[in-house]
Amino acid sequence: xxxxxxxxxxxxxxxxxxxxxxxxxxxxxxxxxxxxxxxxxxxxxxxxxxxxxxxxxxxxxxxxxxxxxxxxxxxxxxxxxxxxxxxxxxxxxxxxxxxxxxxxxxxxxxxxxxxxxxxxxxxxxxxxxxxxxxxxxxxxxxxxxxxxxxxxxxxxxxxxxxxxxxxxxxxxxxxxxxxxxxxxxxxxxxxxxxxxxxxxxxxxxxxxxxxxxxxxxxxxxxxxxxxxxxxxxxxxxxxxxxxxxxxxxxxxxxxxxxxxxxxxxxxxxxxxxxxxxxxxxxxxxxxxxxxxxxxxxxxxxxxxxxxxxxxxxxxxxx
Numbered sequence: 001x002x003x004x005x006x007x008x009x010x011x012x013x014x015x016x017x018x019x020x021x022x023x024x025x026x027x028x029x030x031x032x033x034x035x036x037x038x039x040x041x042x043x044x045x046x047x048x049x050x051x052x053x054x055x056x057x058x059x060x061x062x063x064x065x066x067x068x069x070x071x072x073x074x075x076x077x078x079x080x081x082x083x084x085x086x087x088x089x090x091x092x093x094x095x096x097x098x099x100x101x102x103x104x105x106x107x108x109x110x111x112x113x114x115x116x117x118x119x120x121x122x123x124x125x126x127x128x129x130x131x132x133x134x135x136x137x138x139x140x141x142x143x144x145x146x147x148x149x150x151x152x153x154x155x156x157x158x159x160x161x162x163x164x165x166x167x168x169x170x171x172x173x174x175x176x177x178x179x180x181x182x183x184x185x186x187x188x189x190x191x192x193x194x195x196x197x198x199x200x201x202x203x204x205x206x207x208x209x210x211x212x213x214x215x216x217x218x219x220x221x222x223x224x225x226x227x228x229x230x231x232x233x234x235x236x237x238x239x240x241x242x243x244x245x246x247x248x249x250x251x252x253x254x255x256x257x258x259x260x261x262x263x264x265x266x267x268x269x270x271x272x273x274x275x276x277x278x279x280x281x282x283x284x285x286x287x288x289x290x291x292x293x294x295x296x297x298x299x300x301x302x303x304x305x306x307x308x309x310x311x312x313x314x315x316x317x318x
Contacts (some may be wrong), residue, residue, distance in 0.1 A: 011192055038069050039267070041060075041063060041070055041071065041073070041271075042075050042086075042092040043072060043074045043094040044056075045074045045079075045083075045096030046076070046078070046178075047148075047178040049202045050178050050203060051138075051197045051198040051201060051286050051288050053074060053076065054097065055118070055288065057285065058284070059274075059275065060073055062274050062281065062282075065276065067267075067270055067271075070267075077150070078300055079150070080150075080151060080155070081101050081151060081154070082150035083097050084101055085150075087112050088240050089111075092260075093217070093260050094258065095257075096258070097256055098121050098155070099232045099253050099254040100155060100159070100253045102303060104302055108302070109303060112259070113258065113261045113304055113305060114258055114305050114306065114309070115258065115305070115306060115309045116257050116275055116276065116297035117256055117297075118256065118257050118275075118289065118291075119198045119288040120253065120254055121152065121200070121235070121254075121291065122250050122251070122252045123153075123160070123194060123195075123196045123226060124194065124195045124197070124250065125193075125215065125216040126195065126214075126251075127191060127193075127214050128213060129214045129245070131192075133191055133192045133214070136166070137164070137219065139161075139166055139191075140166060141253070143191050144173060144174045144192050145173075145176040145181040145190050147175065147181075147196070148175060148176060148177035148180075149175050149178070153196040154175065156251070156253070157196075159225060159229055164224075174190055178203045179203060182206075182207050186210075192216070197288075198287075199238065199242050200243065204243060205243060208244055213245060215248050217250070218248070219249035219250065219253055222235045225251060233251055234250035234252050235249050236249070236251075237250075247308070257275065263308070264308070265306075269309065272309040272313070276292070276312075280290055298310075298313050
C-alpha cells in the first residue's frame with residue numbers, strides 16, 4: 001500500500017488554508033472597494049408651482065453637491081400637514097410646514113424637530129377682478145377652494161372662515177391644490193380660492209399675468225385668529241409690485257424647515273450650515289429663501305431645535 005508521508009499531508013493542509021485565506025482577503029478587499037450606499041434625504045415640499053418645491057429643489061441640489069454620501073430628492077405633497085406626518089413617520093427626512101399646523105406643545109411632535117424658521121407664509125384669497133367677492137363676507141354661498149387635503153392652506157383658511165362665521169354650509173367648499181385652484185378659477189368652476197405661501201407664489205404670479213385678478217384684504221382677521229388659535233398669526237403686506245394688483249394686508253404665520261428627530265447630529269449640523277451659508281443660492285431659486293437669517297431661524301416654538309442645528313447656531317452665535 002502506498003503511504004502518504006506526514007510532511008506531504010501537512011503541506012497539502014497548509015496550501016488549502018492559504019487558498020481559503022486568499023479568497024477571504026480578496027472578498028474583504030472587494031467589500032472595501034464597494035462604495036457605501038448613499039444616505040437618502042427626502043425633502044417633503046408641496047405643489048410644483050409653490051414656494052416649498054422651489055426651495056426644496058434648490059436645497060436638494062446643494063446637499064447633493066456638497067455632502068458626499070448623501071442623495072437628496074424632493075417629494076411633491078399637499079404641503080404642511082402632510083409634510084409633518086411624513087417626517088414624523090419616517091416617510092421623509094426633511095420637510096416644510098407652517099407653524100399653525102403644529103401642536104401647541106413640543107410633546108405633540110416627539111419625532112419631529114426644527115432646523116430653522118425660514119420665512120413667513122402669507123394667506124392669499126384670490127378671485128377675478130370683476131367678480132362679486134371683495135371681502136370675506138362675500139364668500140357666503142359661493143364656491144371656494146380652501147386648499148388641498150393635508151395642506152397648511154386648508155387649516156388656515158378653515159380657521160379664518162370659522163372666525164368670520166362662515167363655517168359649516170355657509171360656503172360651498174372645494175379642496176383643491178394650487179394648480180387645480182388656478183384652473184378652476186379660470187374656468188369659472190369656483191369663485192375664489194385660498195392659498196398660503198411665501199411671496200411671490202409662482203402659480204398666482206402666472207395667473208396674474210394671464211388674467212385680471214383681485215387679492216382680497218384679510219387684515220381685519222388677524223386679531224380674531226390670534227385670539228382663538230394663538231399668537232403665531234401676524235399681519236403682513238402684499239405690495240402691488242409682487243403681482244401687479246392693488247396692495248393688500250393679509251394674515252401670515254411662520255414657516256419652518258423640520259427634520260426627523262433621530263437623524264444624526266453631525267448630518268443635521270451640516271444641513272443647517274448649508275441652509276444658512278447658501279442663502280444667496282437658495283434666494284435665486286425663490287426670493288422667500290433670502291429672508292432667512294441665523295438670528296430669526298432659531299425662533300421655532302413650539303418645536304425644539306434638533307441638537308445638531310442647535311449646536312451650529314450656538315457655535316456661530318447668531
